[in-house]
Amino acid sequence: MNNSPTTLFDSYEQDFQQFIETIRPKLEGNAEEPAEIQGIPQSIRAQYQSRLRTAKADLARYKKLFKDSQAQVARSDLFSSKAGGFSSSDDPYSDNSDRSRLLAGTSLLEDGSKRLQESHRIALETEDQGAEILMNLRTQREQIENSRNTLYTADSAIDRASGTLKKMIRRMYQQRLVTAAIITVLVLLIGVIVWEKFS
Template structure:
């Protein structure tokens, strides 16, 4: 469980770093398409980071009470970081002076802007869904790998226990045989002594 939580936390850290790098772009010096693309990807990554936080909440609930508090504090810190990233993204999405809601200069608006905006929104959703699906697949593969590793460890432990049991049983049988041999020898010695006394 802890391994899976740490894996989620590592993925969150990578997403956080990626989002921060996108938000660090000087949008005043790049094209509007570059600005929209960066914010679009940042928003998708923030949504995925939120899904990771939800998965970690589920994992924490299954932790034993002895370690749950430590991971709860870590999870709380990640939530705070996520909220800050979401605020920063919203702030960057606010249209600058002289720009329309889509981030294009007002003098570049045309009659077909609503249709273009709808296509752009659909493209954003497709990109976001594709990114989320890809990362979800990666997390599933990682979870499967951890489960297989755990299964292998359990199988190895069972094999070791089986070998130890066989060794113990063998030692016990050998001890019984030695004990029986000693008793037989003692009985023969006693009989020999009695015979020598009588005859």
């Protein structure tokens, strides 16, 4: 089995490409997150934007670390080729730091992808909660508007009832005056009749 740095690097690169193909749909899905973040209510949007920026910064850092590991392996391969193409040691992993860095970069990249997925999930949950809150607020607004219309109707009814009461009170006073006038006339008539009878 050929254990040269070039063969080992090709093997690592093949493993990495398989890993990238596995997480590519998830990475592409994360490109839509800013639009989804816009759907989050303003009161809580800032904290999720901050978390999204942190996750993206982590992913960029992990990608840079992996590229640095690739460059380091390439340099080691170049130096090994100049020295004779193979390591002087019988151990195929004598330059263990290169493999460790490459594996660490792959692990960190996977961790960054998981963080982005988690941020995506939280953003979607928050969007659902925000939509539910907006729906509740819309329902409450409709209830308030209905209550306001009811109050307007009640106020109009009270105004009409007040006008009716005023008319009734006015008629009552008029009837009292008419009754008092009739009584006065009757008393005068009785007085006249009595006076004529005894005169």
